[in-house]
Amino acid sequence: MLDKIVEMLKKEYPKGTRVELLKMDDTQAPPLGTKGTVVGVDDIGSILVRWDNGSSLNLIYGEDKFNVIVDEKV
Secondary structure, eight states: OHHHHHHHHHHHSOTTOEEEEEEOOOTTOOOTTOEEEEEEEOTTOEEEEEETTSOOOOEETTTSEEEEOTTOOO
16 A cells, blocks of 8 residues: 555656645744755655755655645756
8 A cells, every 4th residue: 555655656746846845843844935856755655855945854745734836847
């Protein structure tokens, strides 16, 4: 089951997808509104993001809130 979710996430959020953070319950979270670039999806389904402010905290699908930024690919 997890393998199917990971594959879906890899297709939905391919490397280079731009995202904007809306909500993350973590004391180390980048400020809301921070933009970043997806660098991959790991084996447990975390979306790996290189945030524009230098942070590399991962997004947890279904828990963290974010928007995909259309027309902005790296």
